[in-house]
Amino acid sequence: MARNTARREELAAQATDYALNHGLIGLSLRPLAAEIGTSDRMLLYHFASKDDLVATMLRISNDRSVQAVRALPRSRSVRAAVLDLWRVSTSEESDLCHRMYVEAAALGLLGREPYVSVVREANEHWVGALADHLVAAGCTRTRVERAVTLLDAAFMGLQLDLPLDPDESKRKRVVSDLADAIATIAQS
Template sequence: MAASSERREEWTPAATDYVLAHGLIGLSLRPLAAALGTSDRMLLYHFDTKDDLVAAVLFESNARAVQAVEALPRSVDLRAAVRDLWSVANSAEFEPCSRLYVEAAALGLLGREPYVSVVREANKRWLGCFVAHLIKSDVPRPIAKRAATVIGAAFLGLQLDAPLDISGAARRRAVADLADAVAALGG
């Protein structure tokens, strides 16, 4: 089993890169395996099931996004924290992770596993890193928790609207309005 674990650890980042580039919905193991230089049978040997592989990819994608937020320096205030968090959520590096999350969340809404469980865990980690960033930026914990919930929900809405938004001006204004609204939570 140690070889299986080593192979999983080796393939998970590469499989995540593949899924981030090609999407989750309609994922086929044969092209993924070919991109990894193996066979679909070997993938299933090391990951047990396609769902197990998908869960590993979703956890890896979420971990990358969380690491990007954790790497942010302290924000000067709550308003700036919203803008700083948006800079990560809206970055070219993070956008594929966000798109993957939306695909998984959609499948989770249909009650499909592993999506329900993985998205629930991803939400906890994502909001937790928002709260940690806000606290690091001297926002009191009770306000940080409330603000993180509002920020997370608004960011998801903005990301869902992204393909429909012709200009970035509306999104920039929405983020500025969000920053003002969230700053009001701080009094």
């Protein structure tokens, strides 16, 4: 049984890499399986269904984003923490992970099971990592929920607009303004 668990984890990681590079939209088990060196039947042997596989890929993708946040060194201030979090959130790997989340939403997966539970859990881990980083930088626990709600919503909106707005200087100004706003919330 342990071998099957290890194989399932290996297939899940490979499938996640595939989906991060090819997307969830139009995902078909046969091309996925061929790319990772197995068959669609073996995928269904290790995963109860395509939904189970996709839910697992969403978990792994989110875990990677959370790990990137948790790997950040402590920021010197709340304002700097926002800028550091933006930098890690827009890194190539984290950006791909966020795009997978957006694709899942676009496909309507996030409103039905098993995705509702997976995304709820993933969001709790993501927001927890953001909150912990802000608290370590000086935000109080009483203010962090408000700060993280604004931060998470703003990051999602900005990341959705990234491919549409090539003006890097405008985006830097907006992220700087966001950092100022979060720092104000943390101090008030």
